Amino acid sequence: MGLYVHIPFCRKACHYCDFHFTVNLNGVKPLLQALSIEAQNQAPFWTQQTFDSIYFGGGTPGLLGPRQLEPLLNTLRSNFSIAAEAEITLETNPDDLLEFGAHAWKDLGINRLSLGVQSLNTQVLARLNRAHDAKQALQALDKIEAAGVQRVSVDLMFGLPGQSREDVLSAARELAQRNVHHISAYGLTVETGTQLELAVRKGKEQLPEEEESAEQFLSLHSVLSEAGFEHYEVSNYARAGQRSRHNSAYWSGEDYLGLGPSAHSLQADKRWFNRSSNGAYVQAMQQNTSIQDLEELSANQKVNEWLMTRMRTLEGAEAKEAIRRVGKTQWNIWQDLKSEFPASWFQTDKDLAFTAEGWLMMDSYLRKAIL
Numbered sequence: 188m189g190l191y192v193h194i195p196f197c198r199k200a201c202h203y204c205d206f207h208f209t210v211n212l213n214g215v216k217p218l219l220q221a222l223s224i225e226a227q228n229q230a231p232f233w234t235q236q237t238f239d240s241i242y243f244g245g246g247t248p249g250l251l252g253p254r255q256l257e258p259l260l261n262t263l264r265s266n267f268s269i270a271a272e273a274e275i276t277l278e279t280n281p282d283d284l285l286e287f288g289a290h291a292w293k294d295l296g297i298n299r300l301s302l303g304v305q306s307l308n309t310q311v312l313a314r315l316n317r318a319h320d321a322k323q324a325l326q327a328l329d330k331i332e333a334a335g336v337q338r339v340s341v342d343l344m345f346g347l348p349g350q351s352r353e354d355v356l357s358a359a360r361e362l363a364q365r366n367v368h369h370i371s372a373y374g375l376t377v378e379t380g381t382q383l384e385l386a387v388r389k390g391k392e393q394l395p396e397e398e399e400s401a402e403q404f405l406s407l408h409s410v411l412s413e414a415g416f417e418h419y420e421v422s423n424y425a426r427a428g429q430r431s432r433h434n435s436a437y438w439s440g441e442d443y444l445g446l447g448p449s450a451h452s453l454q455a456d457k458r459w460f461n462r463s464s465n466g467a468y469v470q471a472m473q474q475n476t477s478i479q480d481l482e483e484l485s486a487n488q489k490v491n492e493w494l495m496t497r498m499r500t501l502e503g504a505e506a507k508e509a510i511r512r513v514g515k516t517q518w519n520i521w522q523d524l525k526s527e528f529p530a531s532w533f534q535t536d537k538d539l540a541f542t543a544e545g546w547l548m549m550d551s552y553l554r555k556a557i558l
Contacts, residue, residue: 188236188237188238188239188240188436188441188442188443189238189239189240189241189242189432189433189436189437189441189443189444190238190240190241190242190263190267190269190443190444190446191241191242191244191433191443191444191445191446191450191451192222192241192242192243192244192248192259192263192445192446192447192450193207193244193245193246193445193446193447193448193449193450194243194244194245194246194247194248194250194251194256194447195207195208195209195218195245195246195447195448195449195465196208196209196210196212196215196218196245196246196247196248196250196251197209197210197245197246197247197250198210198247198250198280198282198283198318199316199317199318200316200382201315201316201317202314202315202316202381202382202383202386203315203375203376203377203378203381203382203383204378204381205378205379205380205381206245206246206449207246207448207449207463208245208246208247209465212250214465214466214469215251215255217469218447218448218465218468218469219251219255219256219258219259220469220472221468221469221471221472221473222259222262222446222447222472223258223259223262224472224473225446225447225472226259226262226263226266226267226446227262227266228472228475229444229446230266230267232454233267233268233444233454234268236268236442237268237269237270238267238268238269238270238273238444239270239272239273239274239432239436240273240274240275240276240432240433240436241260241263241269241273241274241275241276241433242275242276242433243256243275243276243277243278244278245278246278247278247279247280247283247303248277248278248279249277249278249279249280249283249284249287249292249300250279250280250283252283252286252287252291253287253291253292253294253295256277256295257295260275260295260296274298274299274338274431274432274433275296275297275298275299276297276298276299276300276301276340276431276433277292277297277299277300277301278301278303279292279300279301279302279303280302280303280317280318280319281302281303281304281319281323281324281326281327282318282319282323282327284300284302284327284330284331285323285326285327285330288330288334289330289331289333289334289336290334292336293334293335293336297336298336298337298338299336299337299338299339299340299369299431300331300336300338300339300340301340301341301342301371302324302327302328302331302339302340302341302342303342304324304341304342304343304358304362305317305342305343305344305347306321306343306344306347306350306354306358307321307324307325307354307357307358307361308321308349308350308354308358309321309322310349311347311348311349311350311354314347314348314349314392315347315348315383316382325361328341328365328366328367331366332365332366338368338369338429339366339367339368339369340367340368340369340370340371340431341362341367341369341370341371342370342371342373343355343358343359343362343370343371343372343373343407344372344373344374344375345372345373345374345375345400345403345404345407346374346375346394346395346399346400346403346404347375347394347395348383348392348393348394348395350395350403352399352402352403352406355403355406355407356406356407356410359406359407359410359411360410360414363410363411363414363416364414368425368426368429369423369424369425369426369429369430369431370411370416370423370424370425371422371423371424372404372407372408372411372422372423372424373422374400374404374422375394375400377394401547404543404547405543405544405547408543411424412424415427417430417501418501418543419500419501420434420435420438420499420500420501421499421500421541421546421549437496438496438497438499438500439496439500440493440496442454442455445460445461447461447468448461448462448463448464448465448467448468448478449461449462449463457481458481458482458484459479459480459481459482460479460480460482461478461479461480462478462479462480464478487558490512490513490558491557491558493512494509494512494513494553494557495553495557497509498539498540498541498549498553499549500540501540502538502540503533503538503539503540503541504538504539504540505538506518506538506539509521509539513558517556517557517558520555520556521539521556524552524555524556525539528545528548528552530542530544530545531544531545531548531552532545
């Protein structure tokens, strides 16, 4: 069971990002206080659960430094049942890691650092408006290794403006040779309202062709697989025993609690999310009012969500459970797709599970076969 904490602050606004964040750091102190209040308010509803993962995401929580986050982590530990061997993850960027060091985070109890590298091409990073360059990314990895952090995750992107297949391959080879345990490989999605979307619309940026992006992904997949990484989820690779515990809980449908503006939560059949406004969130916590919106899912939506989540994973959907949930007629549609596009599926009788090639077409298959 996972506990997610959203820290909505960044040093710079990356041109592709549409997550909830701000580069105005004046509101850090009241927001951290509000997070502690929400944790205390939520605690009575989670007394029967033990959390085996805590994930500080954002935004860039590593931007704030250990001294600011330590009181919040102590609040979580004192209000919730946290497993002794819980995986505690912190997202950070290379420039922030170089400022605060890795030892400080390790001493705080952080046992997985997730480093936002994205690319090892400095020119590509500059076009994304990232705050670090390739040299800083490698320096940060050196410092993490020297500190002996238990688990190291890295984010990589493909399909970026100005990015070549060799850029992707070179980065994958470099990371595979280092003390990196987990790699999240994301294809660029141009989100409405971002600086990148505006630049593409005005012709100031040009994206790789879809076929080129697919080849970048398959080439990256080949390098990481040969290096011993398991492709256990559509965007995630891990060395043996190093899957992300927190994200794996999402994909298996476990309950989770999200704290902070824009954070989502799930408990039994109840789902809710906090609105994406720092000011409204802080005010609501201070005045003990709600900032939550409930999300009511229909029976079909619940089935589709289960299937879409399972199909993101290496294990896929087991036949008996899938038939029970989606029905025989819908199951037969999946079987027809499997017969028509054999390269997209692992060829077993009992499961529906995508190959790397199948994950490239996943959205298309889902549109044809969900309820």
